[in-house]
Amino acid sequence: MAGEGQVFWFKFWGTRGSLPAPRPSTNKYGGNTPCMEVRAGGKIFIFDAGSGIRSLGVHLAREFAGKKLRATLLFSHYHWDHIHGFPFFSPAFDKGNHFVVYGEPRGSRNAKDILSGQMAMPYFPVPLQVMQAQFEFRDVGPRTTLQIGSVKIRTEALNHPGHCLSYRIEYRGKSIVYATDTEHGFRIDERLVRHAAGADVLIYDAAYTDAEIRAGKKGFGHSTWREGIKVAKAAGVRKLLLFHHEPSRNDKALDAIEATARRSFRACSAARENKKYTP
Ligand SMILES: [Zn+2]
């Protein structure tokens, strides 16, 4: 059995895009907005702080009860659905914990300024300073390589209003590419194809269907499962996970999309909240 230091897995705590969409008909794929936990090389990585991060916090608090929790948080961007769970991430209020937070600056504002911005009146009554954990905020941009222990993380820019970063996580010869919130153009995104080249898993923004794009969602910053398959094939990706599910899409509709998509790319699934995956 692999030691704790050698495991590599990831789990979605939120797969839904734009707005939480919990209801009985979304139970299977989940209603929380983006949050992905990655364990690799004995380290904990958290991608985005959508509403799913609340449950992750509860889970981590239990796992690390009486122990110091250290984790690295990486933001793709700061649209609400990727940050609105952050004030409800309970381990951030515990003095003993330590978080390194990566995010792309926006003009003169870094991730700390932007997260503080949503934790201010009249939006929220508890300011960021009340979070007692130790925080280290670090700027990150496209085409950067971060080496965190034995884990390598590479970044690339996506095509999304106001910027978005994709992260490629590599450990022991396996790799996951987190590419949420991106819109395809008329030509394939060569930048993303290079970034995802040979990856074991590509997590891709499949918020819309072709019909929805035609019906007016062009320019909204999101893509489709069909475009995800094009990127996965061009990049030689082993497995494709459709992500950032549109709030109105219920489980039945996602089941149908998954079944149709599999006819063109067998190793394709709609990402499920609470499911643990290995690359
Ligand atoms: Zn989003």
Ligand SMILES: [Zn+2]
């Ligand atoms: Zn966005």
